[in-house]
Amino acid sequence: SQTIHQWPATLVQPVGSPLSLECTVEGTSNPNLYWYRQAAGRGLQLLFYSVGIGQISSEVPQNLSASRPQDRQFILSSKKLLLSDSGFYLCAWNAGGSGYTFGSGTRLTVV
Protein backbone atom coordinates (compact mmCIF):
# COMPACT_ATOMS: atom_id res chain seq x y z
CA SER A 1 0.00 0.00 0.00
CA GLN A 2 1.05 3.57 -0.56
CA THR A 3 2.26 5.59 2.39
CA ILE A 4 3.76 9.02 2.80
CA HIS A 5 6.22 10.00 5.48
CA GLN A 6 6.92 13.55 6.52
CA TRP A 7 9.28 14.74 9.22
CA PRO A 8 9.87 16.28 11.62
CA ALA A 9 6.43 16.74 13.18
CA THR A 10 7.38 19.97 14.92
CA LEU A 11 10.28 22.35 14.50
CA VAL A 12 11.31 25.57 16.18
CA GLN A 13 13.96 27.50 14.33
CA PRO A 14 15.51 30.95 14.83
CA VAL A 15 15.17 33.66 12.21
CA GLY A 16 17.96 33.41 9.67
CA SER A 17 18.59 29.70 10.16
CA PRO A 18 18.30 27.16 7.31
CA LEU A 19 15.44 24.74 6.86
CA SER A 20 15.11 21.28 5.42
CA LEU A 21 11.85 19.32 5.52
CA GLU A 22 11.76 15.91 3.96
CA CYS A 23 8.93 13.90 2.48
CA THR A 24 9.12 10.37 1.13
CA VAL A 25 6.53 8.17 -0.50
CA GLU A 26 6.38 4.39 -0.48
CA GLY A 27 4.45 1.92 -2.57
CA THR A 28 4.21 3.94 -5.75
CA SER A 29 6.44 5.13 -8.52
CA ASN A 30 6.57 8.43 -10.39
CA PRO A 31 4.07 10.18 -8.12
CA ASN A 32 3.15 13.82 -8.40
CA LEU A 33 4.43 15.45 -5.22
CA TYR A 34 3.33 18.67 -3.57
CA TRP A 35 4.25 21.02 -0.75
CA TYR A 36 1.47 23.07 0.82
CA ARG A 37 1.56 25.60 3.63
CA GLN A 38 -1.34 26.29 5.95
CA ALA A 39 -1.35 29.43 8.08
CA ALA A 40 -3.23 29.26 11.37
CA GLY A 41 -6.99 28.97 10.74
CA ARG A 42 -6.54 29.33 7.00
CA GLY A 43 -6.73 27.23 3.88
CA LEU A 44 -3.88 25.55 2.10
CA GLN A 45 -1.50 27.43 -0.14
CA LEU A 46 0.23 25.43 -2.85
CA LEU A 47 3.97 26.15 -2.70
CA PHE A 48 5.63 23.67 -5.05
CA TYR A 49 4.74 20.65 -7.07
CA SER A 50 6.79 18.12 -8.98
CA VAL A 51 5.83 15.64 -11.68
CA GLY A 52 9.24 13.95 -11.80
CA ILE A 53 12.85 13.90 -10.66
CA GLY A 54 14.41 17.34 -10.93
CA GLN A 55 11.13 18.88 -12.13
CA ILE A 56 9.91 21.57 -9.77
CA SER A 57 7.18 24.14 -10.35
CA SER A 58 6.79 27.05 -7.98
CA GLU A 59 3.41 28.60 -7.36
CA VAL A 60 4.39 31.48 -5.14
CA PRO A 61 7.74 33.30 -5.24
CA GLN A 62 9.13 33.36 -1.73
CA ASN A 63 11.92 32.48 0.62
CA LEU A 64 11.56 28.75 0.06
CA SER A 65 12.79 26.26 -2.52
CA ALA A 66 12.09 22.62 -3.28
CA SER A 67 14.06 19.76 -4.74
CA ARG A 68 13.29 16.24 -5.89
CA PRO A 69 16.55 14.30 -5.85
CA GLN A 70 14.85 10.92 -6.12
CA ASP A 71 11.56 9.69 -7.54
CA ARG A 72 9.89 9.34 -4.15
CA GLN A 73 11.65 12.09 -2.22
CA PHE A 74 10.61 15.72 -2.05
CA ILE A 75 12.50 18.28 0.04
CA LEU A 76 11.47 21.78 1.11
CA SER A 77 14.33 24.12 1.97
CA SER A 78 15.23 27.61 2.94
CA LYS A 79 18.64 29.22 3.31
CA LYS A 80 17.44 31.83 5.80
CA LEU A 81 14.11 31.55 7.55
CA LEU A 82 11.84 34.54 8.10
CA LEU A 83 9.22 34.97 10.80
CA SER A 84 6.58 34.81 8.07
CA ASP A 85 7.71 31.28 7.18
CA SER A 86 5.99 29.96 10.30
CA GLY A 87 3.11 27.64 9.54
CA PHE A 88 1.96 24.10 9.05
CA TYR A 89 3.67 22.43 6.08
CA LEU A 90 2.05 19.51 4.36
CA CYS A 91 3.47 17.16 1.78
CA ALA A 92 1.09 15.31 -0.50
CA TRP A 93 1.09 13.01 -3.49
CA ASN A 94 -1.37 11.88 -6.08
CA ALA A 95 -1.36 9.57 -9.05
CA GLY A 96 -2.73 12.23 -11.36
CA GLY A 97 -6.40 13.17 -11.56
CA SER A 98 -7.34 11.52 -8.27
CA GLY A 99 -7.37 12.43 -4.62
CA TYR A 100 -4.34 13.54 -2.68
CA THR A 101 -2.77 11.57 0.10
CA PHE A 102 -1.32 13.91 2.68
CA GLY A 103 1.49 13.49 5.16
CA SER A 104 0.91 14.26 8.81
CA GLY A 105 2.45 17.71 8.51
CA THR A 106 5.26 19.70 10.09
CA ARG A 107 4.50 22.56 12.45
CA LEU A 108 7.25 25.14 11.91
CA THR A 109 7.66 28.01 14.31
CA VAL A 110 10.26 30.63 13.46
CA VAL A 111 11.35 32.63 16.51
Add this chain to the structure above:
Amino acid sequence: SQQGEEDPQALSIQEGENATMNCSYKTSINNLQWYRQNSGRGLVHLILIRSNEREKHSGRLRVTLDTSKKSSSLLITASRAADTASYFCATDYNRDQFYFGTGTSLTVIP
Protein backbone atom coordinates in the same frame (compact mmCIF):
# COMPACT_ATOMS: atom_id res chain seq x y z
CA SER B 1 -8.23 32.78 -8.60
CA GLN B 2 -9.37 29.20 -9.03
CA GLN B 3 -9.54 28.70 -5.31
CA GLY B 4 -12.76 27.34 -3.86
CA GLU B 5 -14.56 29.13 -1.07
CA GLU B 6 -16.41 27.25 1.63
CA ASP B 7 -19.47 28.50 3.40
CA PRO B 8 -20.10 28.81 6.28
CA GLN B 9 -16.69 29.42 7.82
CA ALA B 10 -17.86 27.80 11.05
CA LEU B 11 -20.77 25.54 11.90
CA SER B 12 -21.90 24.20 15.26
CA ILE B 13 -24.59 21.53 15.53
CA GLN B 14 -25.93 18.95 17.96
CA GLU B 15 -25.01 15.32 17.61
CA GLY B 16 -27.50 13.53 15.40
CA GLU B 17 -28.27 16.57 13.26
CA ASN B 18 -27.23 16.92 9.65
CA ALA B 19 -24.41 19.27 8.65
CA THR B 20 -24.29 20.99 5.28
CA MET B 21 -21.28 22.81 3.91
CA ASN B 22 -21.04 24.60 0.61
CA CYS B 23 -18.21 25.33 -1.79
CA SER B 24 -18.18 27.80 -4.65
CA TYR B 25 -15.52 28.14 -7.31
CA LYS B 26 -14.83 30.47 -10.19
CA THR B 27 -13.77 28.63 -13.32
CA SER B 28 -14.63 25.34 -15.00
CA ILE B 29 -13.29 22.19 -13.38
CA ASN B 30 -12.66 18.56 -14.19
CA ASN B 31 -13.44 17.39 -10.69
CA LEU B 32 -13.95 18.59 -7.14
CA GLN B 33 -12.82 16.94 -3.94
CA TRP B 34 -13.71 17.22 -0.28
CA TYR B 35 -11.20 16.71 2.50
CA ARG B 36 -11.33 16.57 6.26
CA GLN B 37 -8.68 17.83 8.66
CA ASN B 38 -8.57 17.12 12.35
CA SER B 39 -6.83 19.78 14.38
CA GLY B 40 -3.09 19.82 13.76
CA ARG B 41 -3.17 16.88 11.38
CA GLY B 42 -2.87 16.25 7.68
CA LEU B 43 -5.88 16.25 5.39
CA VAL B 44 -7.82 13.09 4.64
CA HIS B 45 -9.48 12.63 1.28
CA LEU B 46 -13.22 12.04 1.64
CA ILE B 47 -14.76 12.02 -1.79
CA LEU B 48 -14.13 13.05 -5.39
CA ILE B 49 -16.90 14.08 -7.75
CA ARG B 50 -16.28 14.54 -11.46
CA SER B 51 -17.71 17.38 -13.50
CA ASN B 52 -20.13 15.04 -15.28
CA GLU B 53 -21.54 13.76 -11.99
CA ARG B 54 -24.27 15.50 -10.01
CA GLU B 55 -24.35 13.52 -6.80
CA LYS B 56 -22.18 11.03 -5.00
CA HIS B 57 -22.55 9.12 -1.75
CA SER B 58 -20.07 7.56 0.63
CA GLY B 59 -21.46 6.25 3.91
CA ARG B 60 -22.98 9.21 5.76
CA LEU B 61 -21.54 11.67 3.24
CA ARG B 62 -23.44 13.05 0.30
CA VAL B 63 -21.82 15.42 -2.18
CA THR B 64 -23.62 17.33 -4.89
CA LEU B 65 -22.13 19.30 -7.75
CA ASP B 66 -23.86 21.99 -9.79
CA THR B 67 -21.49 23.05 -12.56
CA SER B 68 -23.94 25.68 -13.84
CA LYS B 69 -23.75 27.45 -10.47
CA LYS B 70 -20.12 26.49 -9.92
CA SER B 71 -20.95 25.13 -6.51
CA SER B 72 -20.84 21.95 -4.48
CA SER B 73 -22.25 20.88 -1.15
CA LEU B 74 -21.18 18.31 1.40
CA LEU B 75 -23.87 16.83 3.62
CA ILE B 76 -22.97 14.79 6.68
CA THR B 77 -26.01 12.97 7.98
CA ALA B 78 -26.59 11.91 11.58
CA SER B 79 -23.49 13.74 12.74
CA ARG B 80 -21.30 12.41 15.52
CA ALA B 81 -18.90 14.16 17.89
CA ALA B 82 -16.08 12.46 15.99
CA ASP B 83 -17.08 14.41 12.86
CA THR B 84 -15.73 17.57 14.52
CA ALA B 85 -13.04 18.80 12.12
CA SER B 86 -12.39 21.29 9.35
CA TYR B 87 -13.67 20.43 5.91
CA PHE B 88 -12.10 21.70 2.70
CA CYS B 89 -13.09 21.57 -0.92
CA ALA B 90 -10.44 21.41 -3.62
CA THR B 91 -10.87 22.22 -7.28
CA ASP B 92 -8.47 21.24 -10.03
CA TYR B 93 -6.51 23.92 -11.82
CA ASN B 94 -5.31 21.29 -14.21
CA ARG B 95 -4.81 17.55 -14.04
CA ASP B 96 -1.90 17.83 -11.64
CA GLN B 97 -2.88 20.74 -9.42
CA PHE B 98 -5.68 21.37 -6.98
CA TYR B 99 -6.52 24.52 -5.09
CA PHE B 100 -8.08 24.44 -1.66
CA GLY B 101 -10.60 26.75 -0.06
CA THR B 102 -10.27 28.20 3.41
CA GLY B 103 -12.45 25.51 4.96
CA THR B 104 -15.49 25.12 7.17
CA SER B 105 -14.86 24.41 10.83
CA LEU B 106 -17.50 21.96 12.05
CA THR B 107 -18.20 21.39 15.74
CA VAL B 108 -20.56 18.60 16.70
CA ILE B 109 -21.77 18.96 20.27
CA PRO B 110 -22.40 15.66 22.10
